[in-house]
Structure formats: C-alpha cells, structure tokens
Amino acid sequence: MTMTLPYNIASSAQKPQYKPIPLLGTDCVIRSNVPLAPLTSFRVGGPAEWYVTPKKLDQLQASFQFAHSEGLPITLLGGGSNMLVSDSGLPGLVISSRNLRYINFEQETGLLTVGAGESLPRIAWKAARMGWQGLEWVVGIPGTVGGAVVMNAGAQGKCIADILVNAHVMLPDGRIEILSPQDLEYSYRHSRLQGKSILVAKATFQLQPGENPALVTAITSENFNKRKTSQPYHLPSCGSVFRNPGPQAAGWLIEQTGLKGYQIGMAQVAHRHANFILNCGGATANDIFQLIYHVQEQVEKQWSFLLKPEVKMIGDFSGALTF
Structure with a gap:
C-alpha cells in the first residue's frame, strides 16, 4: 500500500513544532520535534524528529507504512524505562506502543492477552486480584509488556520466557507474525527482536490458578514492598543498568569497586543499590553515558569483568566521552 501524504515531509520539517501530519485512513496523527525526555524513565534525551502513538492495529500498520x-x-x-536517548534526539519516526493498551483474560484457561503498552505492575495486580499466579514477580519492574517481551525481562530467578505463550509482532512491512518463545530465541535478558524494527503488538501469558486471590495479592504486595525498599525509585532511573555477569550480581561488583555515590554531572551511582544510576536533577544523557562507561572501566580493571548494559542506548553518543 502506497500512502499519499498531505504535503512533502521534507518541507514539513521546517514548519513550526508539533505540526501534525494525519495518517491517511486513520484518526491518528504524526507530530514533529516531540520531546522524549518526559517519555523516558531517566527523564533525559532530545526530541524525536517524528513521533506517533498508535492506539489500534490499523494505526500501527499505517505508521510503519x-x-x-x-x-x-x-x-x-x-x-x-529501559533506554537512554541521546541529547541530540532521534532522527526518523519514533513509534510508541504506550497507547496499545487492553487486557483480555480467559478464566477457563488462565490465558492473559495484553496490549504491548500495558504496564507490568498493572497486569501483575490485576492477575493477583483475580487469584491467578505467574506474574507476582513483575510487580516491581517499571516497564511495559512490549519491552518486557523483547528483552526477556526478569526478576527473582524468573523471566518472561517462563510464562509467554506467544507474541503478536508487526514486521517493518506491516505484516503480523505470531511468535512462540522458541521463535524468539530467548536467553538471559535477550531475544532475537532486539535491535530490529519489529514491534510487539500484544502478548499472551499462561497463568496458573492460585489458592485464593487474597494470598496471591499478599505475595504480590510483599514483592512490591521488597523492591520498593531495596531499590531507589525516588529519583529518575532506568532500573538495573547492567546485566548480572555470573554468580556475583553486577550491583555487588560495583559496590565492592567503591563506586556507590560516584557522580558525573548530575548522574549518580545510587547509594541504595549500586546497579542503579540516578538522575539527581538536570542530568544529561551524556552524563549518564559517561558514568556507565566509567563504571564499566573501573569494574573491569578490578574484577576482569566487562559489565554489559541492560539499558538500551539509542541515538548519537559519538561525542559523549570527554575524558
């Protein structure tokens, strides 16, 4: 399908900010020069050249087209919640799945199908209150279903691959494919979707019946409180910055290297949990990028481990390292 735009996109880039371009055949619009910092958990980063938030499948297809x-x-x-956008922003079209939100639960089978934009804590609480087990551990993960499927999010020794039945994904040409966990080639914090322009539209999870809703809710609440008290959610962050390299947790290695509280600009290694980097107010993406690099450098020097980031760094960071 070839789309006819209302005016030439090259000339539209010179027009005032937020000049909308309607996606023909839908009630969705594309906006220009949209700030991305408010849309990321780090609260840093430059604008999207073009930005769209489809709510339905036809809008998503039109966005790709x-x-x-x-x-x-x-x-x-x-x-x-798991990305660092460069200070210069992002060229091209940013497609956000945050408005792809719906929940469908089959009481007879325990199958929970959710849109990619649903938050993990929300579906964890919903499942718990219905008395179904399987999502208690995701309650403290600050992300959405789509991102969790792509990165195989995990906590407490569990991961998305354990409960995923299938994911409906949209390919760059607008076609939908249904992928199983085997198709996704899951490993620790990894799937074959990473680094590709393939968007998760929805996912189906297999839940198990619990003894009663009150008990499942209590377990979920306990998990939430543990995460809240052990991890620094009082300031903007992306959650865990680095993958655990082996039996020793990344946070332990960083702490033993003496980096708790270390700061570059307004980006700081958290005192409460060393695998968190905090935006203490006014940090730039470059501050955070430089701090990530410094932590990697110091930990490798002391422990001979090169910590691999969980956070996805997108955009141009070519001039970020100034030391």
Whole structure:
C-alpha cells in the first residue's frame, strides 16, 4: 500500500513544532520535534524528529507504512524505562506502543492477552486480584509488556520466557507474525527482536490458578514492598543498568569497586543499590553515558569483568566521552 501524504515531509520539517501530519485512513496523527525526555524513565534525551502513538492495529500498520514510504528510520519506544536517548534526539519516526493498551483474560484457561503498552505492575495486580499466579514477580519492574517481551525481562530467578505463550509482532512491512518463545530465541535478558524494527503488538501469558486471590495479592504486595525498599525509585532511573555477569550480581561488583555515590554531572551511582544510576536533577544523557562507561572501566580493571548494559542506548553518543 502506497500512502499519499498531505504535503512533502521534507518541507514539513521546517514548519513550526508539533505540526501534525494525519495518517491517511486513520484518526491518528504524526507530530514533529516531540520531546522524549518526559517519555523516558531517566527523564533525559532530545526530541524525536517524528513521533506517533498508535492506539489500534490499523494505526500501527499505517505508521510503519508512513516510515517506509518516506525512507525514515524507525525507533520503537515502549514505556521508556529501559533506554537512554541521546541529547541530540532521534532522527526518523519514533513509534510508541504506550497507547496499545487492553487486557483480555480467559478464566477457563488462565490465558492473559495484553496490549504491548500495558504496564507490568498493572497486569501483575490485576492477575493477583483475580487469584491467578505467574506474574507476582513483575510487580516491581517499571516497564511495559512490549519491552518486557523483547528483552526477556526478569526478576527473582524468573523471566518472561517462563510464562509467554506467544507474541503478536508487526514486521517493518506491516505484516503480523505470531511468535512462540522458541521463535524468539530467548536467553538471559535477550531475544532475537532486539535491535530490529519489529514491534510487539500484544502478548499472551499462561497463568496458573492460585489458592485464593487474597494470598496471591499478599505475595504480590510483599514483592512490591521488597523492591520498593531495596531499590531507589525516588529519583529518575532506568532500573538495573547492567546485566548480572555470573554468580556475583553486577550491583555487588560495583559496590565492592567503591563506586556507590560516584557522580558525573548530575548522574549518580545510587547509594541504595549500586546497579542503579540516578538522575539527581538536570542530568544529561551524556552524563549518564559517561558514568556507565566509567563504571564499566573501573569494574573491569578490578574484577576482569566487562559489565554489559541492560539499558538500551539509542541515538548519537559519538561525542559523549570527554575524558
């Protein structure tokens, strides 16, 4: 399908900010120069050249077709909880899944199908209150379903691959494919979708019946409180910055290297949990990028481990390292 735009995209880039471009055939619009910092949990980063938040499948397909017809690179954005956007922003079209939100639960089978934009804590609480087990551990993960499926999010020794039945994904040409966990080639914090312009539209999880809703809710609440008290959610962060390299947790290695509280600009290694980097107010993406690099450098020097980031760094960081 070839789309006819209401005016030339090259000339539209020179128009005032937030000049909307309607996606023909839908009630969705594409906006220009949209600030991304408020849309990420780090609260840093420059603007999206073009930005769209589809609510329905046809809008999502039209968004991909728009980018394809105009030769625009695509960046996929979920809840923005596991990414660091460069200070210069992102070229091309940013497609956000945050409005792909719906929940469908089959009481007879325990199958829970949710849109990619649903938050993990929300579906954890909903499942618990219905008395179904399987999602208690996701309650403290600050992200959305789409991102969790892509990165195989995990906590407490569990991960998305353990409960996923299938994921409906949209390919760059607008086709939908249904992928199983085997198709996704899951490993620790990894799937084959990472680094590709393939967006998770929805996912289905297999839950198990619990003894009663009150008990499942109590377990979920306990997990939430443990995460809240042990991890620093009082300031903007992305959650865990680095993957655990082996039996020793990344946070322990960083702490033993003496980096708790270390700061570059307004970015700081958290005192409460060393695998968190905090935006203490006014940090830039470059501050955070430099701090990530410094932590990697110091930990490798002391422990001979190169910590691999969980956080996805997108955009141009070529001039970020100034030391």
